[in-house]
Amino acid sequence: MELIRNRTGKTPGRRRIASFAALAATVALIATGCAGGGDDGGGGSGAEGEQTITFIPKQLNNPYTDVVLGGGEEGAEAAGFASSQVVGPLDASASSQVSFINAETQAGTNVIVIAANDPDAVCSALEEARTGGAKIVAFDSDTNPDCRDVFISQVVAKDVALIQVELIAEQIGGSGEIAILSATANATNQNEWIKYMEEELASNPEYADIELVAKVYGDDDDTKSFQEAQGLMQAYPNLKGIISPTTVGIAATARYLSTSEYKGKVALTGLGLPNEMRPFVKDGTVTEFALWDPAQLGYVAAFAGKALADGDITGEVGDTFEAGELGEREIGDGGIVIVGPPTVFNADNIDDYDF
Missing domain, CATH: 3.40.50.2300 (Response regulator)
Structure with a gap:
């Protein structure tokens, strides 16, 4: 695409x-x-x-x-x-x-x-x-x-999912462990995107070397999303990338990564607001993300x-x-x-x- x-x-x-x-x-x-x-x-x-x-x-x-x-x-x-x-x-x-x-x-x-x-x-x-x-x-x-x-x-829901998978694959060089930091566990849009992401990762040979190791939920709460991002890095020290298909989650995760030892080492993409994500793009924490x-x-x-x-x-x-x-x-x-x-x-x- x-x-x-x-x-x-x-x-x-x-x-x-x-x-x-x-x-x-x-x-x-x-x-x-x-x-x-x-x-x-x-x-x-x-x-x-x-x-x-x-x-x-x-x-x-x-x-x-x-x-x-x-x-x-x-x-x-x-x-x-x-x-x-x-x-x-x-x-x-x-x-x-x-x-x-x-x-x-x-x-x-x-x-x-x-x-x-x-x-x-x-x-x-x-x-x-x-x-x-x-x-x-x-x-x-x-x-x-x-x-x-x-x-x-x-x-189109599938397009949203595929763009995020493509972006994270580019940013981690096509291999490694990734995680998803979503909003609420019952959110219709989030779950549909995640379903398509999982299908794409499992079926597309281009992503055969990418492993989705965790899905966590920040409930579209800034503090909880920040903590979930921190928890992912502690639980998965080899993590190479995070997809956060929620504007609250991606901003909170970027804020955590920007002042951590993982800045520039762990890729982050997802769905974000340009005004919120601008400083993290400017300082190199985030390379690319998407939104309508x-x-x-x-x-x-x-x-x-x-x-x-x-x-x-x-x-x-x-x-x-x-x-x-x-x-x-x-x-x-x-x-x-x-x-x-x-x-x-x-x-x-x-x-x-x-x-």
Whole structure:
């Protein structure tokens, strides 16, 4: 697969990211399970021009999530929603999102956009929301497909996995022990990527000399991810590389490696934010890593929600909708909409990106 190392063009959502970070910080005050609404205490009547949308991320105060939701905020405004808001947990546990879904159902919110911490734990609450008339858009991390109308995926899952395997293989010279430092053990997106990584390592003769010796979970918590990275080096002294397919995990691991004896000896790649990873690329801790444009994920999710609420699409394969500045999108197999290909960041291009 050809790695995409450059991209140009303006990204929807970027001009709002700074202000959205402040918004995300204040959501903790809302995050008691009570969703705001209009004067009637609800989420809007559902009439066109009065529709409401609520984003429920895996957790609040996550830098990657802030960028995704910044794009979602801009998309909601551009799509014509009367109001949008963000509610959600401060931790990424399996059941932590249920109370927020229930509150949105009671408020009569027209569209719920959710990144599931667990594909099944949220299903019962989402089914109640759908029975009440809400449209459900999953994004970033899918629910059980039976529990939502569409899923907005960053990229083709297998492509994400293969890029990370290719990058680590290049960086360790095609042989040696590697480990994976993931987010939560139940995260749908992480587990799908890891499955494809394991299949590729086992089946591709180019990787016959690479051994995956461990999978650990930092729960998208900076401190725990840092400790897990440290633990990997203690448990596997011959480790040559780490893949961390989570922005929290790769940044925490880079911070650990950058001040350790393993800097320059143990390769690190995965999925990271350019602004967080820039110092570690500049100081030689990290050579290359990958990601898509997170703001586009939230932006497309908002437009998909509007098309569902307006009745323009139902979530069937072949349905199409306009996603503002990003153009027409088509729903593929499994009710999945693909946003765009991943980009590889390195010292040559990282200063070209600001998110």
